[in-house]
Amino acid sequence: MASTKASKEQKYDRQLRLWGDHGQETLENAHVCLINATATGTEILKNLVLPGIGAFTIVDGHTVTGEDAGNNFHFLPTALLSFFLIVLFVQNRAQAATEHLQELNSDVSGNFVEEGPDKLLDNDSEFFHRFTIVIGVQLPESTCLRLGSVLWSASVPFLVCKTYGLIGYMRLVVQEHTVIESHPDNALEDLRLDQPYAEFQNHIKSYDLDSMEKKDHSHTPWIIIVAKHLEKWLSEHNGQPPKNYKEKEAFRQLIREGIRKNENGVPEDEENFEEAIKNVNTALNPTKIPSAVEDLFNSEQCKNITAQSPCFWVMLRAVKEFVHNEGNGSLPVRGTIPDMIADSQKFINLQNVYREKAMQDAAAVSKHVESLLQSVGKVWPESIPEKDIKLFCKNASFLRVVRCRSLAEEYSVDTVNKDEITSCMDSPDSEMVFYLMLRAVDRFYQQHSRYPGVYNYQVEEDISKLKACVNSLLQEYSLNVNIKDDYIHEFCRYGAAEPHTVSAFLGGSAAQEAIKIISHQFVPFNNTFIYNAMSQTSATLRL
């Protein structure tokens, strides 16, 4: 019983306000693969099914154990319980989970494969190529590295997740992930007061503050007020804008003197002038291309546009061309202004000046897009619609590209990020210690075919074995760090437990990162995230 368009709008209303209809569309076209339906895995998938991904496939060769049914919300067969007898079908985990997860949202189609990833790859090396993203949970190291290599070659994003005792771990493996809509929390306005474009200058000319009626004077937008007074200042200071605190104070004073006075010489209550004074600092921010964007301009993908270049790079190159031509060194005008005290007409007129300039700049960028595409034998606007170019220009200051190192690079002795590891471990209780312990535990599993401390009697005796793994790990990578015995003891104590609350924390975290990858909105982490439920702290490491 799939939903109607109207019922979907209702159901997804609260999230549509975050990523819009176009974001939702990318989710509905996505096919997510989950490997291993453990508590962590099903919690991640639940948080993807609820917002409406198109489809999921669970890959898992294991059967449900009593332990699994104890910490996982998505297994228990509800109809089969009687008060005195519990009947647990020995069901495959993938199948058991698919039924319950599917039931959460009728818009989503769920599939399962009762086979482990290693066997799948043996039989079909391209099995995983079809997915938008692969999420691997509780994977042994060898399987993880093998998948990492396969998915890297196929350019399929890979998200590795693990809950180990009270520690949560995520590793994002994606070669190049572009973000146009990063939605920054605190974006600076793009007002161009330091380099007013012609149309803006003309608009300011239409104002004569001195001769205006009182009502108009009090309802003139602060942007105009600052612009007018800046003109005055520049003419009196050799074309130099206010730079230091003293000069900015003087500039504020200049604006304050512009406030109308009544017959008794007392300044009137002009809130718009107060706004102007308050906003002097941000207004005088020099218009600059953010260094992150400059770096993108200088990257290989931008310099070498080919027929295979993704749209992002074609548009970026077009913007770069714009900057060096029509833009006179600046990005296309964003076209938005903040609300401010003003009467409707003045505000709308001013807003339109910015909007029209933005449209003009976007049109110029489109021209560059067209010629770039032509130069590589492609057609415009079919290849890159105009609305995409407009969105790109509006977000030009906020573009982000995330490039994660491969697992091979992380694990190779030649390219391991020694600096990051040793500098973090200067504080021996930093979250980095948990990364090293997880690596040591993987090593233990490789050697002993089990995790340390799973059974009570093993906890004590495994401490020395785990310590040996820690030492061999540090030695192999020539890491001159010290890991406190307490952590080795704690990781034996964990006994590879997967407590539900830690799984749930990772479930939310990983799901949102997956949504970022799918939608290309908001910025994913790069590249390792550690969560410590003991202290409720976390860290992002680049490994």
Added chain:
Amino acid sequence: MAVDSGHRDGGCDWDGRWNHVKKFLERPGPFTHPDFEPSTESLQFLLETCKILVIGAGGLGCELLKNLALSGFRLIHVVDMDTIDPSNLNRQFLFRPNDVGRPKADVAADFINSRVPGCKVVPHFKKIQDCDESFYRRKCVLLNKHLIISLLSYEDGVLDPSSIIPLIDGGTEGFKGNARVILPGMTACIDCTLELYPPQINFPMCTIASMPRLPEHCIEYARILQWPKEKPFGGTLDGDNPEHIQWVFERSKERAAEFNITGVTYRLTQGVVKRIIPAVASTNAVIAAACATEVFKIATSAYIPLNNYMVFNDVDGLYTYTFEAERKENCSACSQVPQDLQFPPSAKLQEVLEYLTENASLQMKSPAITTTLEGKNKTLYLQSVKSIEERTRPNLCKTLKELGLSDGQELAVADITTPQTVLFKLNFTA
């Protein structure tokens, strides 16, 4: 097919069910709470004795109930006065399209009880304010709206520690959230850190009435000015009624057209009228998980609890920040320090009442004011009991001096908005 016979105690545990939890209860470890003793009894405590109250069965509530149930808690009460709405379904996963209109508490309890054998969630379809004091005598109290309930008892100004009921509070908004542990009377309470919560944005009336610039201004015009005047469907504006929203949407569009303002959409209209906060499953999952972890730590002493505030934001990567929120010295809710009340002796009691209701940091609803005069407790004004209201109403027109109040006099004020009586000290001005 594996068959496992049930035990008489819980009646429904199977082999290995609590393995993931037991490792934290039955094994010693280097990072446990100093009070922690590994024992097989801790699990029994969770399963049979520990009582939890969950306030709210919405985005955080559903996640919390699941988390608690799968961590071993069985005696859970959940309070929620709301019914299920279609817009809940993208994250409140205990509800289905068929459940729309039914009470959240009831449906949530049913779902958990049938999915997690042995769990006994008891629903309460009512307002938390309508529950009496004895209802709160639980081991841990969980909040997921910003409500504080405290049943602390003080003897001669000294707090009785056994009266402390720990509160774990969580809040989310879009991709941001926070989780905090409150031990009332000991750690910072919600009022201690009220400045951390930004006030709601309300547009100035003159902007709405005569100088709209944004589509939101046009919507507020239709909602605040046009609706009460035209009363298109009779009574008050119901944000959940699509016909009402449609009407506001159309009036807003007309207003916007008058002023050449673009951007009025149905979605924006609904968002402004209902003050909608965007929400996703993932943030609720994260915050509820952190809260449940803290409940587990406090109930079992397995680890030292969060001290005491964690914020989370996953707009750009994932960011958490954990710090100890400090108690505000003169917090009106938890400090027991009398708040300053400055009035001339010629001020009428009515003015004091207005101050208590209109002051931004108090915002009381119908405060009851009492004091001690000549060694006896005297009610100066009380609104909620009709007979007392009639008897004390004349006091409102009397001056503070006429009422026999002196400089430095302590007034005790009780109100629905504060957990305990707030003490004020009269400071006579000229």
